[in-house]
Amino acid sequence: MTSAPATQDLALSARGVRMEYLDRGTRERFVAIESLDLDIKQGEFVTIVGPSGCGKSTFVKLVNGLLSASQGEILVRSVAKGKSDAMVFQDSALFPWYKIIDNVSYGLVCAGVSKKQAHERAMPLIKLVGLGGFENKYPYQLSGGMQQRANLARALCVDPAILLMDEPFAALDAQTREVMQAELLRIWRGAEAEGGARKTVLFITHQIEEAVFLSDRVVVMSARPGRIMEDIRIDLPRPRDLHVKRTPEFQEYQEQIWQLIASQLKAAASQFGGSKE
Amino acid sequence: MTVAAPAMTSRGPERSRRRIKIPNERLFYAVLGFVGLLVVWEFASNFDLDPSTPGVQGLVKRILMSAPTLIWKAGVEDFSSGAIWPHITISLQEWFYGFIISCFLGISLGLSLGWFRRFRLATQPLVSALYSTPTIALFPLIVLIAGIGLESKVILVVLASIFAVIINTMVGVQSVSWKHLEIASSFGASQTQIVRSVVLPTTIPFILTGVRLAAGRSLVGVVVAEFQAANQGVGFYIALNGQTLNTARVFIGLVLLGGFGIFVGELVRLVENRFDAWRPSIHR
Numbered sequence A: 001m002t003s004a005p006a007t008q009d010l011a012l013s014a015r016g017v018r019m020e021y022l023d024r025g026t027r028e029r030f031v032a033i034e035s036l037d038l039d040i041k042q043g044e045f046v047t048i049v050g051p052s053g054c055g056k057s058t059f060v061k062l063v064n065g066l067l068s069a070s071q072g073e074i075l076v077r078s079v080a081k082g083k084s085d086a087m088v089f090q091d092s093a094l095f096p097w098y099k100i101i102d103n104v105s106y107g108l109v110c111a112g113v114s115k116k117q118a119h120e121r122a123m124p125l126i127k128l129v130g131l132g133g134f135e136n137k138y139p140y141q142l143s144g145g146m147q148q149r150a151n152l153a154r155a156l157c158v159d160p161a162i163l164l165m166d167e168p169f170a171a172l173d174a175q176t177r178e179v180m181q182a183e184l185l186r187i188w189r190g191a192e193a194e195g196g197a198r199k200t201v202l203f204i205t206h207q208i209e210e211a212v213f214l215s216d217r218v219v220v221m222s223a224r225p226g227r228i229m230e231d232i233r234i235d236l237p238r239p240r241d242l243h244v245k246r247t248p249e250f251q252e253y254q255e256q257i258w259q260l261i262a263s264q265l266k267a268a269a270s271q272f273g274g275s276k277e
Numbered sequence B: 001m002t003v004a005a006p007a008m009t010s011r012g013p014e015r016s017r018r019r020i021k022i023p024n025e026r027l028f029y030a031v032l033g034f035v036g037l038l039v040v041w042e043f044a045s046n047f048d049l050d051p052s053t054p055g056v057q058g059l060v061k062r063i064l065m066s067a068p069t070l071i072w073k074a075g076v077e078d079f080s081s082g083a084i085w086p087h088i089t090i091s092l093q094e095w096f097y098g099f100i101i102s103c104f105l106g107i108s109l110g111l112s113l114g115w116f117r118r119f120r121l122a123t124q125p126l127v128s129a130l131y132s133t134p135t136i137a138l139f140p141l142i143v144l145i146a147g148i149g150l151e152s153k154v155i156l157v158v159l160a161s162i163f164a165v166i167i168n169t170m171v172g173v174q175s176v177s178w179k180h181l182e183i184a185s186s187f188g189a190s191q192t193q194i195v196r197s198v199v200l201p202t203t204i205p206f207i208l209t210g211v212r213l214a215a216g217r218s219l220v221g222v223v224v225a226e227f228q229a230a231n232q233g234v235g236f237y238i239a240l241n242g243q244t245l246n247t248a249r250v251f252i253g254l255v256l257l258g259g260f261g262i263f264v265g266e267l268v269r270l271v272e273n274r275f276d277a278w279r280p281s282i283h284r
């Protein structure tokens, strides 16, 4: 959590991160991430893509502190106010027994803020994600897309310097997903307009189109054990709307990333085929 | 040209609008069913196949099955003379102490057994063995240790009901979603906060199921204990009047137990409703 002078404007810096899972039964070590280096500047929107099982979720949990790395170090910029990072989980990650307002203010209550104050601070975020009027509903009374908005609001509520999003839209249908992508960019800008510094976002997805549309940088990971294969800057003008997806530049980025992942999938396939000893 | 319209069923609100509104449906149907049963019973016990021996050759034998009017008469007698009150109060006492101890001890034991794996492993065989032992088999031992007073009855009631609470609570804790725990720790929840915000909300429906079962089982415990060794209590009242072929009074005892069962069931239901707001309702 310290920041060297050279890393002044970095929100996150990962150096030589290695992650091994220990199997409790067999005592075998399973290498999920080999050696990973990644720098993310403050306010940057970075997306990680890569074949299934390459260690993307593992990396996000390492950043969040849910896991600790076997080797290497991850520096997350500490902040004076709010939390340094917060996670937006996949679908149905709300507590079904809490009303939306209690779900959204959960992080604040955990941090010791009184319930009344936490509710007051949660309301603007509920409105920001377009759920005004639903704060006293239970999650089952909301659609999948609305639940994900609440999920996002819960993470934003602790005012994190870096927002971690692990496939947040994976369970949504294609249309809702597109709406949510545009909404996410709007909220990202909106949070900035409200006086806060622009949030850094670390996003994970399997959809290349989504990655290109949202990001400043797309990081492609290799098949397991995960390493970073390619780091692609997306130079599309902001603010972006869904029309940008029809431009030739957009399609070129998509093609480039697709090629990289396809090569990894092939490598993974031959690895599985040849792994019988 | 006339084409037969395809048969269609209306699923709109019209259907329900035509139904008669009954203010308290639950109560209405419960009373209707009960009164119906009484009427049929009374009629059957007064319907003599052989009029020369009334009550002996009836559709139902009055000497064995009594009749609602006879039960009512006997009930009025015993209540106005006050003879039945000591039986009721002593049974209530035995039940209340046993049930409360079962709930508190059962919930705390169940929570710890669910949460602490080593504790669970160490006690699982004992719990399983005790759970499957018919409680009555332990009664002679209990009487030797605690005598035939209130204590031995309460112990039996606890043994009869506590395992339902322990095991349900334990299963509840074990069914806590790993994902919810992860979310809680991701937001920096402390152990106490995790228990309050995740473990308890997940476990409460299980606890209430255990408590509901325990309410019934503890009542069984009361009656079983009073059958075995007692000179007071509703169970004793039933056993005594059964031996003397006083069937109307046997039924008074049964009615008392039944009414008590309903009362306790409703009480648990009230508590359940309090905790159920977050779940979609199956009905309505």
Ligand SMILES: Nc1ncnc2c1ncn2[C@@H]1O[C@H](COP(=O)(O)OP(=O)(O)OP(=O)(O)O)[C@@H](O)[C@H]1O
Residues within 6 Å of the ligand: A021, A022, A030, A032, A051, A052, A053, A054, A055, A056, A057, A058, A059, A224
């Ligand atoms: N708790 C765990 N214990 C042991 N191995 C694990 C654990 N979690 C993940 N793994 C392994 O680590 C590897 C990386 O998992 P991870 O969930 O990070 O992949 P991912 O890139 O997020 O995949 P996906 O795109 O399918 O979500 C996988 O091969 C998985 O089998």
Ligand SMILES: [Mg+2]
Residues within 6 Å of the ligand: A056, A057, A058, A166
């Ligand atoms: Mg994953």
